[in-house]
Amino acid sequence: MTTTEPRHIRLLIADDEHLIRGALSALLNLEPDIEVVASVDNGVAAAEQALATKPDVCLLDLEMPGADGIEAAARILSTVATKVVIVTRHARPGVLRRALAARVSGFVPKSTPAEELADVIRDVVAGKRYIDPEIAATALTAERCPLTDRELDALRFSRSTMSVQEIADRLHLAAGTVRNYLSSAMTKLDARSRHEAAEIAWQQGWI
Amino acid sequence: MTTTEPRHIRLLIADDEHLIRGALSALLNLEPDIEVVASVDNGVAAAEQALATKPDVCLLDLEMPGADGIEAAARILSTVATKVVIVTRHARPGVLRRALAARVSGFVPKSTPAEELADVIRDVVAGKRYIDPEIAATALTAERCPLTDRELDALRFSRSTMSVQEIADRLHLAAGTVRNYLSSAMTKLDARSRHEAAEIAWQQGWI
DNA sequence: GTAGAGCAGTGACATTTGTCACGATTTGAC
DNA sequence: GTCAAATCGTGACAAATGTCACTGCTCTAC
Structure with missing residues (x-):
C-alpha cells in the first residue's frame, strides 16, 4: 500500500x-x-x-x-x-x-x-x-565498556551506600574478591573511589 | 472587585x-x-x-x-x-x-x-x-533539621565523590575538623557512611 | 556574667577501603 | 592440548575514613 x-x-x-x-x-x-x-x-x-x-x-x-x-x-x-x-x-x-x-x-x-x-x-x-x-x-x-560482568555487578551496588561486606553478601562472594573487582574497575575508569567509578559507569549507561 | x-x-x-x-x-x-x-x-x-x-x-x-x-x-x-x-x-x-x-x-x-x-x-x-x-x-x-550549618556544608560536598581532604580545602578547614563534622552528622542521622548521611540529608531537602 | 551552643582544631585509635601479588579454576579459541 | 582471559579467592600492606576525648574561641540567651 x-x-x-x-x-x-x-x-x-x-x-x-x-x-x-x-x-x-x-x-x-x-x-x-x-x-x-x-x-x-x-x-x-x-x-x-x-x-x-x-x-x-x-x-x-x-x-x-x-x-x-x-x-x-x-x-x-x-x-x-x-x-x-x-x-x-x-x-x-x-x-x-x-x-x-x-x-x-x-x-x-x-x-x-x-x-x-x-x-x-x-x-x-x-x-x-x-x-x-x-x-x-x-x-x-563513546568507547565500549571495558568492564567485566562481575565488575559491573559490584559497581551496581556501589551506587547505593552499601559497604563492601554488604555487597559481598549480596553477590555471595568474599569481601576481598569484591574489593578486587572494585579496585580493577576503578583502575580501568581512572576513578579515585568506588563511588566515583560507579558514577562514571552509570553516566555511560553501563549499569 | x-x-x-x-x-x-x-x-x-x-x-x-x-x-x-x-x-x-x-x-x-x-x-x-x-x-x-x-x-x-x-x-x-x-x-x-x-x-x-x-x-x-x-x-x-x-x-x-x-x-x-x-x-x-x-x-x-x-x-x-x-x-x-x-x-x-x-x-x-x-x-x-x-x-x-x-x-x-x-x-x-x-x-x-x-x-x-x-x-x-x-x-x-x-x-x-x-x-x-x-x-x-x-x-x-518530618522533624526539623538537627544539623548545624557547618555539618551541612560538609555534607553538601559529600554528595559528590570528593575526599575529606578536598572538602577541607574547599571549606578552608583542617581535614580533622571536617571529619568531626561528618562524624557528628552521621551520628545524628544514624548513617553508616558520610555518603549515606549526605543522601539522607538530601532526601529531606536539607542540602 | 555565665552557661550553653556552635565553631575550629589536635592527637590517638580502630575500622574500612584500596592496592598488590599470588594461587586455583573454568571457559572458549586456536 | 595449550593458551589467554575471566573468575574467585587469600593474605599483607598503606591510605583513607570514622570515633573519641579534649582544648580553646565566640556568640547568644537568660
Whole structure:
C-alpha cells in the first residue's frame, strides 16, 4: 500500500509522572491524525494495555518504577505488532545500545522540541527509525565498556551506600574478591573511589 | 472587585526540558481562560521574561540548571507583582519550607493529575494558596533539621565523590575538623557512611 | 556574667577501603 | 592440548575514613 494520505495513528503513553503524561496526551491529541488510546504509569501496565488496545505506537518513558522503558519495550514487542519510541530525561549512550538491541524504533531525549515529537511518531509508523542525532553521535564516539560482568555487578551496588561486606553478601562472594573487582574497575575508569567509578559507569549507561 | 466571570490569565512557563515545556503549554493553552505568554528553559531567563511580560502567574520547575525554581521565584517576586507556582519531580519536605519562605503561592509535584493544574493556577490567581496535601503532611510530620550549618556544608560536598581532604580545602578547614563534622552528622542521622548521611540529608531537602 | 551552643582544631585509635601479588579454576579459541 | 582471559579467592600492606576525648574561641540567651 503506497497511500500518502495521513493515516490515523493510535498511541499508547507510559510515564510515571501523571502531570507529564497528561501534558503529552494534550500535546499529541492536538495533532489531527494522532489519538491517545491508552495512558499508564508503569512498564507492566504498558505491556498489558499494549496487548489490549493494539496501538500503532507506544511512547515509553525510560525512567519508570518496576519495569523500565526498555524492559517494557522488550515485552511489548515480543507480543504485539507495534512500534516503540523511548523518551528519556538522561540520555546515556549505553542505554541507547540496549534500547536498539530491544528493537526500539525511536529514541528521543526530553530536550527535544515538542513540535518534533509528532513527526517522530509519524516517521516511526511509516517504518522509519528515529534516533536523536546528538545521542547517536555520543554513543558512536563513546568507547565500549571495558568492564567485566562481575565488575559491573559490584559497581551496581556501589551506587547505593552499601559497604563492601554488604555487597559481598549480596553477590555471595568474599569481601576481598569484591574489593578486587572494585579496585580493577576503578583502575580501568581512572576513578579515585568506588563511588566515583560507579558514577562514571552509570553516566555511560553501563549499569 | 467581586467579579465571578473567568478572568484571562497570562502565564509564564519555565522548565529546562523542552519537550515538557511544550507539552505543558499545549495542556494549559487548551483552557479558554489561560494563555502562555512566555516559555523559557532556565531560572535567569524566567526572571528576565517575567519582568518583560508581567504575567499573572509563573509556573517554575524546581530542577533547573543555574538558578533553580526557588531562586528564580525569589528574584521574580522581588521585582514583579505576580504569583509563583513551583512544580517538582522530587518533592522533599525541606524544599517546601524554602519555597514558602520565598513567598511562593503554589507547590505541586509532577505526580499531580494534569487536570488539576489549571485549577491550581486559577486558585493562585484568585489569591489563594495551593500546597500539595501529601507533601504538606510529610513536611509537617518530618522533624526539623538537627544539623548545624557547618555539618551541612560538609555534607553538601559529600554528595559528590570528593575526599575529606578536598572538602577541607574547599571549606578552608583542617581535614580533622571536617571529619568531626561528618562524624557528628552521621551520628545524628544514624548513617553508616558520610555518603549515606549526605543522601539522607538530601532526601529531606536539607542540602 | 555565665552557661550553653556552635565553631575550629589536635592527637590517638580502630575500622574500612584500596592496592598488590599470588594461587586455583573454568571457559572458549586456536 | 595449550593458551589467554575471566573468575574467585587469600593474605599483607598503606591510605583513607570514622570515633573519641579534649582544648580553646565566640556568640547568644537568660
